[in-house]
Amino acid sequence: MSADTVKIGAVELKKTAALAPMAGVADRAYRIMCKKFGAAYVVSEMVSAKGICYSDRKTAGLCTITPEERPMAIQLFGSEPEFMAKAVDIVLRYEPDIIDINMGCPVPKVVNTSAGSALMKDVDLAAEITSAAVKAAGEVPVTVKIRSGWNSESINAVMFAKALEKAGASAIAVHGRTREQYYSGEADISVIKDVKEAVRIPVIGNGDVNDLRSCLDMYEKTGCDLVMIGRGSYGNPFVFREIEAYFNGEEYVPPTLEEKMQVMLEHIRLILSLSEKSEELAMHEARKHAAWYMNGYYGSAKFRGCCYQLSSYDEAVRLAEEFIRLQRSRNLC
């Protein structure tokens, strides 16, 4: 048996779980790891539409797509339809499978430019931006990622999603929190259900999914077409393997500690090989990932602290070995 599929435009995706965009976390190495473990598709870190138009140096690095990442969406944020259209035109040269527009980001740096979740306060502008992107994207489907609303007094995801559908969006991803909530409290998935019932395009459910059980809950309680996972994949690409195995009707074998450490080291090697920085500087980026792979074990707080001191790959190997020895000495693995 293999998992059902869902179509976003002409792009056919496994109906399992996708990797959410996460600036500063879900970089190319992270996306490759999650894809390898079964993510249905992955999304780039958000890229400024205006920045691209002014040929920001970082653009190529953020938008380049390797075969191992596909299918992949490039995510843009911006508040001006003309810049959005121009940015779409520019990123098409990287041949994204999907173009996604960020209308959910809560951070002041983005919101203060009227982009991200600030657009949830201006549905007309949001629709104009979507329509401009759709026109520029041609055959490439345009999706939009939104929140439930700006704050608890303005939960407007249903009306907003309908307007974006009308503007030509091929799918809507809904994170069941308001901008006011940032990442606190619990995601309200009833909003996702309401959006699903209101539009005909696929709806992607997002918020607090971190294992098979919460993924199935999201599917069952909202009727969404696909689930998207962000923080639940920290140090845990295995979450995609677990979900894919379930939908393929296969037995899932959870990773042993040894496998986790091997995968952690593979992830670090990938970060180092993709980075243009020196090993020491690239290790700075690898540190938090290494720490996440050690979550939830005896003594892991101390080891996570050690991860934040790592300055070479060899040190990471030694730390992983020491971590395994400690767990074995206590019969914990």
Ligand SMILES: Cc1cc2nc3c(=O)[nH]c(=O)nc-3n(C[C@H](O)[C@H](O)[C@H](O)COP(=O)(O)O)c2cc1C
């Ligand atoms: C560190 C971090 C960076 C994020 N960056 C982005 C981003 O670039 N674009 C975006 O649309 N959402 C971004 N998000 C939001 C996530 O995509 C997702 O909607 C949110 O984390 C809720 O899902 P989760 O509970 O599965 O993590 C980010 C979240 C985190 C934690």
